[in-house]
Each structure stands twice: as C-alpha cells, then as structure tokens.
Amino acid sequence: MNLTILGCYAATPRTFTNPTSQVLEIKNRLFLIDCGEGTQVQLRKNKIRFSRINHVFISHLHGDHFFGLVGLVSTFMLLNRITDLHIYGPKGIKEIINLQLRLSNSWPNYGLLFHELESKESEIVFEDDKVIVKTIPLKHRVYTNGFLFQEKVGDRKLDMNAVQNYEIDKCYYQKIKNGKDIILDDGRVIENHKLTFDPIPVKSYAFCSDTVYDESIIPYIKEVDVLYHESTFLDSEEVLAGKTMHSTAKEAATIALKANVKQLIMGHYSTRYDSIELFKEQAETIFPNILLADDGKSFEF
Amino acid sequence: MNLTILGCYAATPRTFTNPTSQVLEIKNRLFLIDCGEGTQVQLRKNKIRFSRINHVFISHLHGDHFFGLVGLVSTFMLLNRITDLHIYGPKGIKEIINLQLRLSNSWPNYGLLFHELESKESEIVFEDDKVIVKTIPLKHRVYTNGFLFQEKVGDRKLDMNAVQNYEIDKCYYQKIKNGKDIILDDGRVIENHKLTFDPIPVKSYAFCSDTVYDESIIPYIKEVDVLYHESTFLDSEEVLAGKTMHSTAKEAATIALKANVKQLIMGHYSTRYDSIELFKEQAETIFPNILLADDGKSFEF
Numbered sequence: 109m110n111l112t113i114l115g116c117y118a119a120t121p122r123t124f125t126n127p128t129s130q131v132l133e134i135k136n137r138l139f140l141i142d143c144g145e146g147t148q149v150q151l152r153k154n155k156i157r158f159s160r161i162n163h164v165f166i167s168h169l170h171g172d173h174f175f176g177l178v179g180l181v182s183t184f185m186l187l188n189r190i191t192d193l194h195i196y197g198p199k200g201i202k203e204i205i206n207l208q209l210r211l212s213n214s215w216p217n218y219g220l221l222f223h224e225l226e227s228k229e230s231e232i233v234f235e236d237d238k239v240i241v242k243t244i245p246l247k248h249r250v251y252t253n254g255f256l257f258q259e260k261v262g263d264r265k266l267d268m269n270a271v272q273n274y275e276i277d278k279c280y281y282q283k284i285k286n287g288k289d290i291i292l293d294d295g296r297v298i299e300n301h302k303l304t305f306d307p308i309p310v311k312s313y314a315f316c317s318d319t320v321y322d323e324s325i326i327p328y329i330k331e332v333d334v335l336y337h338e339s340t341f342l343d344s345e346e347v348l349a350g351k352t353m354h355s356t357a358k359e360a361a362t363i364a365l366k367a368n369v370k371q372l373i374m375g376h377y378s379t380r381y382d383s384i385e386l387f388k389e390q391a392e393t394i395f396p397n398i399l400l401a402d403d404g405k406s407f408e409f
Numbered sequence: 410m411n412l413t414i415l416g417c418y419a420a421t422p423r424t425f426t427n428p429t430s431q432v433l434e435i436k437n438r439l440f441l442i443d444c445g446e447g448t449q450v451q452l453r454k455n456k457i458r459f460s461r462i463n464h465v466f467i468s469h470l471h472g473d474h475f476f477g478l479v480g481l482v483s484t485f486m487l488l489n490r491i492t493d494l495h496i497y498g499p500k501g502i503k504e505i506i507n508l509q510l511r512l513s514n515s516w517p518n519y520g521l522l523f524h525e526l527e528s529k530e531s532e533i534v535f536e537d538d539k540v541i542v543k544t545i546p547l548k549h550r551v552y553t554n555g556f557l558f559q560e561k562v563g564d565r566k567l568d569m570n571a572v573q574n575y576e577i578d579k580c581y582y583q584k585i586k587n588g589k590d591i592i593l594d595d596g597r598v599i600e601n602h603k604l605t606f607d608p609i610p611v612k613s614y615a616f617c618s619d620t621v622y623d624e625s626i627i628p629y630i631k632e633v634d635v636l637y638h639e640s641t642f643l644d645s646e647e648v649l650a651g652k653t654m655h656s657t658a659k660e661a662a663t664i665a666l667k668a669n670v671k672q673l674i675m676g677h678y679s680t681r682y683d684s685i686e687l688f689k690e691q692a693e694t695i696f697p698n699i700l701l702a703d704d705g706k707s708f709e710f
Contacts, residue, residue, distance in 0.1 A: 120484040123453050145480040146447055152424050169512045171483045179446040182472045183421040200512040207508060211470045211501040213551045250514045 109134045109259075109311045109409040111334070114150035116375030116401040118318075118340050118354075119172055121146050126403050127172035128376060130336070131156055132313055134257055135238040140164045141255060141315050147176035148183050154404060158187060163234060165241070166197030167317060168252035174201070178208050185216040192219035196233045196241075198251050199224040225253055230328055238262075244328045246319035248353045254316035256328055264304035271303055311409055314369075317376045320350065321359035326367045334409055335369040336401065338376035339387050345378070361391035361398065371409070375401030410435045410560075410612045410710040412635070415451035417676030417702040419619075419641050419655075420473055422447050427704050428473035429677060431637070432457055433614060435558055436539040441465045442556060442616050448477035449484050455705060459488060464535060466542070467498030468618060469553035475502065479509050486517040493520035497534045497542075499552050500525040526554055531629055539563075545629045547620035549654045555617035557629055565605035572604055612710055615670075618677045621651065622660035627668045635710055636670040637702065639677035640688050646679070662692035662699065672710070676702030 110133040115126025127144025131151075138160040140147075151158060166174050174197065184193060193216075195201060202222040209215055223233060225243060234241035237260070244254035263285035271284065276298075280290055290298045314329040317338035329335055340354035349356045355363075357374060364372035372395055374387050381387075384400055391398050399407065411434040416427025428445025432452075439461040441448075452459060467475050475498070485494060494517075496502060503523040510516055524534060526544060535542035538561065545555030564586035572585065577599075581591055591599045615630040618639035630636055641655035650657045656664075658675060665673035673696055675688050682688075685701050692699050700708065 119487050121447075121450050121480070123450060145477065146422075146450065149422050149424060149447065169509075170515070171480055171509070171513060175480045175483075175509075176446065179422070179472055179476045182476075186420050198512075200508075204509055204512065207501075208470075208472070208476075208505055211499075211505065211551075212472060214471070250512075 109313060109333070111313065111336075111373070111407045111409070112154055112156065113375065113401045113403055113405045114147055114154060115144050115403050116377065117403070118376050118378050120379070121172075122379060124403075125379060126150055127175075128167075128317060129176065130315070130401075131161075132257055134311070134313065135259055137236075137239055138162070139241070139257065142167055142173040142317070143175075143177040143180060144172045145175040145179075148180045150403070158184060159189070159191070161193075162191060163194045164196070165233075165255050165315075166195065166201055167246070167254065167315070168248060168250050169198050169200055169204075170250065170318070173318075174204075177201075178205055181205055181209070181216065181220065182212075182214065184218065185214060189216070189218045192221055194221045194223060194234075196223045197225060198253070199226045226251070230256075242328070244314060244316060244325055246316060246325065247322045248318045248320065252318060254314060254319065254325070254328075256312065256314045256332070258312045259310035261310050262307045264300070264307050267303055267305055274298055274303070276303070313409075316363075318354060320353040321355050321363065323363070323366065326363065329363075329367045329369060331367070332369050334371045334373060334407070335364055335367065336373045336375060337363055339374040339391065340376050340378050342381065342386055343390055357387040357390040358394055361394035364397075365395045371397045371399065373399045373401050373407065410614060410634070412614065412637075412674070412708045412710070413455055413457065414676065414702045414704060414706045415448055415455060416445050416704050417678065418704070419677050419679050421680070422473075423680060425704075426680060427451055428476070429468075429618060430477065431616070431702075432462075433558055435612070435614065436560055438537075438540055439463070440542070440558065443468055443474040443618070444476075444478040444481060445473045446476040446480075449481045451704070459485065460490070460492070462494075463492060464495045465497070466534075466556050466616075467496065467502055468547070468555065468616070469549060469551050470499050470501055470505075471551065471619070474619075475505075478502075479506055482506055482510070482517065482521065483513075483515065485519065486515060490517070490519045493522055495522045495524060495535075497524045498526060499554070500527045527552070531557075543629070545615060545617060545626055547617060547626065548623045549619045549621065553619060555615060555620065555626070555629075557613065557615045557633070559613045560611035562611050563608045565601070565608050568604055568606055575599055575604070577604070614710075617664075619655060621654040622656050622664065624664070624667065627664065630664075630668045630670060632668070633670050635672045635674060635708070636665055636668065637674045637676060638664055640675040640692065641677050641679050643682065643687055644691055658688040658691040659695055662695035665698075666696045672698045672700065674700045674702050674708065
C-alpha cells in the first residue's frame, strides 16, 4: 500500500502548497482521493501516469477538494483516453462537470461514470476481487464522506510440506486455499488448518477530511492500519475549529487513539501556521504514531 | 501600459507551463484576461496583489481559458474581499460559477457581477474616464471574443508660457485643456492650438485568442500598439490549425501586417513543440516586430 500526497493544505492553493489530493496505490490499483485545483500538475510532478487513474473519490464539494476535477477530466480527453473513468462524489458533482463540458462543447470519448452519493449511512462504493471501498459519513459544513479502503482477505497459504505429505492431488489446492477441509481416499478428514497458514494480513486505509471532531466515526475506522485525519488547526484555534467544523491536531490524535489505529497521518493544515511541526508536537501528547503529510511525500505501508 | 503573461500555452497545464491568463495594467487599472487553471498561483508567483483585480475578461468557455476562475472567486472570498468583482464572459459563465458556489454552500460577501456576452458584433463592455474595453468577435469552435483595451484621449496639455503671456485666469485652464478657444477681455479670440500642445498619445492593446485566421477582425485591431494574437501551431500543422480553428505563427503575423499594428506578441502555443523560438522565426518572415509571450514575462509599452 502506497500513499502519495499531492496536496494537503486547507483553503487556497499557494506558490508552494496545494489543496487536498492524494493517490492511494493498493493491490496494484490506483485511487485518486479528492482533486483540488492544480492536481493534474501535481500528478505530473509526482510522475503518476494519468492512464492508471480509473477511480476518483471526492469527499465533498468545497473548492479545495474538487476544483481540479474538471481540468483533469478535460486533460484525459485531450490525451485521447478511452478507458472509463469512475467518479464517486456528492450529488451535484455530475451537474458541475457536465455543465462545463457542455458549454465548452467538448465531450469525452471515454466513459465518464458518476456515482453520486447522498446517503448518510456508510455504504460500499467500490468493490472488486481485491479491494473494497466504503464511505465514512463525516460531519462538516456540507455533505461529506471519508473513504475506507480495505484489501480483501486473500486465500489461505498452502503448507506445501503438509499437502505433499498427505499426497493430495493438485486439483484440490484451490479448495484448500479457500479454507476447505479435505477427505483423503482412505476416508480420513484433514482439517484445513493442518494444510495451510493464515493468509497475508490485509491492510486498510481511512481518509477522513474534512470533519469536525466526531467520535461517531470510530466504529468505521477501528484498528485501521493508517488513518489520514484532518487537523486544520492547532490548539490555539480550538474554538474556530468547532465553529468551522474542522479538527485540531489533538482532536485528530484523540480519534486515532480511541479508534486504536496503527498509524495516524495528519494533514489539511491551515495555511496560517509557519511550520507544520507543531501539529506533530501537539498530537504526540495524545497518540504516539504520528506522521505529517506534506505535498509530494509518499508513505509505504 | 504593462502586460504580464501568467500563462500562454494551449490545452493542459503542465509542470512548467500554464494555460492562458494575463494581466494588463493600463492607466493604473488592472485587468485580468482569461483565467486557466492555476491562475491564482501564477498571480502569487508574479506578486500581483489580488485586491487590485476588479475586472476579469473571459474570452471563451474552453477549459484552458476559464477553469481557474471559480478558484479565484473562492479565494477572494476566503481573503475577505469586499470590493465588487466584475466578470465579462460568454453566456453560461454565471451558471458555471454560481452552481459551484451554491453546491459548496459558500457565497461571497463581495458583489460578484456577471456581464454575460452573446453578441456577435463588437460592443463596449467596460468604460470609465480613462479606459474603454470593446469585444472583438472571433471565430473559434465555441462563441469567443477577443478584447480591445484602449486608453481614452486625455486633456490637451497647457502651454504655460502662452497662457501666462495672454494673462488668462486659472479658472479657464480646464476649459482650455478640454480644447476650447478663449475670448480675452479685449474681445480677441485666442484659438486653442495657440494655448495647448496635443495630449499624450493613447495606447491600445488587442487580445485575440483563440481564433482561426480571420481577416474580418482587422478593422477592430487596425493600428493598435500591441496585438496579442494566438499562434497555436507552426506551418507544418497548417491544416490542423484550420480544422481546430486555431492560427499558425505565419497567420498571426499576416494579421499583424494587414492590420498595421506596431507590435505583435504571439502565444497560445501548442505544447507539442520543444522550443517556441520557431514561432518567431516563422512569423518574422512576414512581420518584423514580434515578441514571444512566455509564462512570467512582462512587457512595458
């Protein structure tokens, strides 16, 4: 699992900082999460091939999370893309993109498939054989979802010594990997755990931005490997955080602690602060495993 | 008159090139012309104060000319702007911006005033005591206008020696500057040209992008001081230029020659070429006074 931060600052793009966008690579699939203005240039700078992006998740319709989407959609068109592009985002996103395409008299040759979200409950928005993506209902000033990306549990691993000892035919291997017990020709039943090891542990990533401090998200993100939780403000702006429905560094850390996640990545920093190190300092008083997102930074898990 | 090129490349923003946007300073007024994605960052990089921009002119609704507008409008809001912002552009621009503001539940505190254009004739879109701006109807794949910025002819200059010789009272000075003759107390009529010099010559700037080669624009841009004319392609892509309703370098130069402009600035280069110097080389075979636009470049006239 690899996470590349294209942008992780709140509000407006600036000379050296970008609004929210990140690329999650998981099981060889690439997911673009949010798409602030300038995302397509950040993709180029970070050498991420445009053709690998087939799924874009938009958390909410504040500009710093989606103003770059229409440009990306258009650029895909100019690059003669033919593969379908799936966009998952709040109701309204389709109207915004289509209106601009219609007025510019440009229509993509590729399939532009919108999956508009309006449920206030968590729902599965993407699923294939390796990965499942669910929404995490967040509380913000407009309808907002976080996204939980989970690898699916894979096959159990064959214990080759064991299967060979029992002289089990290869045609049963997949059945065994699927967890089934085996009946030998002589009638003996060999339990699956004698023939296999546990599958490789699966990874999970939760993206939660933007949100006020909200313990009701904990069940959705419980024990994830990596939680990206917004921390727009420092302690000194705690009241402002509540008023604007954002979180402070300590609040992000408290959620991480209560959800017992393995790793917290913080981001969506207000641009009012000179250094982002203070976010880490304040959060570490509550939760130990803190990483700071920054534009262009990649994390391997 | 000062022109700063924020972006002058066609199609998609890239790591080191930006789509169309430029700032014209004329008689101490600042006009933003087109607003491709990333314009607000280019404004920051070029140290142009956001608060000085009160008028934005959008030529047409292709993404590389307006995708940065909604972000700029939002940033003005976040910066607590209170001054009115006037946006001049094709019909539809208001719906595009307002839809996004409505769905993001953010409404500016400042006046956002749209002047939607749909006339196929040239019309005055802005006028104050010093400057007048008219549309230049262009032929492109969608409804498109260029813009002609003209300084207004100022007052005539007083010849102080002459007015003092005739012992003319100061209260008549403005009348004289306005071009009136003066009747002295003894009945003599002093013709204005004996009391004044010609006013400072006025400057004019024509922005023509995007457009196919089209001689019908010549009457509007005749003898302007500076013409910015798109030159998307080189000679080798002449057929493609016609098909996509763009111009080649030589076509831009031919328009400059036939309109007898003083200076041609070329831009809106296709990103397929490794160097923009070839545009100049080809255009100079037709017209001598060529400057190449480039991102971050400023021109004084």
